[in-house]
Amino acid sequence: MSARPTLTGRTMLAGVIGWPVAHSRSPLLHNFWLARHGIDGAYVPLPVRPGQFETAVRGLQAAGFRGANVTIPHKEAAFAIADTLHRSALRSGSVNTLVFAADGRIEAHSTDGDGFVANLEAHGIDVARGPVLLLGAGGAARAIAASLLDRGVPVAVANRTRGRAEALAGMLDGITVMDWARWEDSLPAYAALVNTTSLGMHGGPDDLFAPSLARAPDGMAVCDIVYVPRMTPLLRAARARGLPTVDGLGMLLHQARLGFREWFGVDPVVDAELQALLDADLAG
Ligand SMILES: NC(=O)c1ccc[n+]([C@@H]2O[C@H](COP(=O)([O-])OP(=O)(O)OC[C@H]3O[C@@H](n4cnc5c(N)ncnc54)[C@H](OP(=O)(O)O)[C@@H]3O)[C@@H](O)[C@H]2O)c1
Structure with missing residues (x-):
C-alpha cells in the first residue's frame, strides 16, 4: 500500500x-x-x-x-x-x-499509558490479574503507572534513583517503592514486569543490560517499552525462561x-x- x-x-x-x-x-x-x-x-x-x-x-x-x-x-x-x-x-x-x-x-x-495497556490486551494479557513491577520512574513510567492504577492494578516502582520513585509515589496513590537493588529478588510477588528505563535501548546507557529472571514466577508477563531493538536483553532473558513477552513497538502504535x-x-x-x-x- x-x-x-x-x-x-x-x-x-x-x-x-x-x-x-x-x-x-x-x-x-x-x-x-x-x-x-x-x-x-x-x-x-x-x-x-x-x-x-x-x-x-x-x-x-x-x-x-x-x-x-x-x-x-x-x-x-x-x-x-x-x-x-x-x-x-x-x-x-x-x-x-x-x-x-x-x-x-x-x-x-x-496517550502513552493507555497505549501501553491496549498493547498488552492485544497480546491477550489481562493487566488486572495481579500487581505489576515497573522498572524506572521517568515520564513513561508515570503514564503507565497512572493507567494501571486507574484499572485497579497495584503498582510497585523500582528506580536507580530512589528519590525519583518516591516522588512518583507521592504523585499517584497506590504505588509501592521497591529498592532498585532488590527488584530481581522481589519478582515472585508480581504478575508482570515492565521495563520503562532506557536500559537495553540501542545506543542507550547499557546495551548489555543483563537482568536475572531466575525468581520470576511461571506465567509472569515480561514487557519492555524500548522498541529499538525489539528483542531487548530483558525480553531475551524472559524468552529463555519460557515467559510470555511483549515488546515496545505495539505501545508506540496503539498510543x-x-x-x-x-x-x-x-x-x-x-x-x-x-x-x-x-x-x-x-x-x-
Ligand atoms: N514504546 C513506546 O511507545 C515508548 C513511549 C515512551 C518512551 N519509550 C521508551 O522508554 C524509555 C524511557 O523513556 P522516558 O521518557 O520515561 O525517559 P526518562 O523520563 O528520561 O526516564 C529514564 C529512566 O531510565 C532510567 N535509567 C537511565 N539510565 C539508567 C541506567 N544506566 N541504569 C538504570 N536506570 C537508568 C532512569 O533512572 P534515573 O531516574 O535513576 O535516572 C529513568 O527511570 C526510553 O527508552 C524511551 O524510548 C517508549
Missing part, C-alpha cells in the same frame, strides 16, 4: 512537533493509516526549535491544522499551552497529543490511535501489516 496520500484543497492536516523530529516514525504510521482508509489528510514532521513552540502552535491553528503530536523537548510547553487538560494528561503530568478544537481551544492528552481518531475521524487498527512496515523501517 502506498503511504502517500492524495492532497486536495480540503486535505486535513496534523503533524508531530519536536526538535529534532527527523527520527520520528509518527509520519510513517499516520500516513499509512490515511492511505489505508482513503482519507484526504496528511501528517507531517514539524521541526520546531526550543522557545518557538507557542508561535508554531498558534500558526498551525491559524493554518487550519486539526492538531499535533508533541515530542521532546516540547512536552512541558504543550502542558502549559493547553486550555483543556484531559485526565490522562493530568494523571501522567505530560502531554503528547494536542487537538485543536473548532472554537480555538487546545485540548491535551497523554497513536487517539490522535488519529480525533483529527481524522476514524479509529485505526494496529495490525501485522503496520507492524511489519515499522519493523522494516526501524531495521533499515
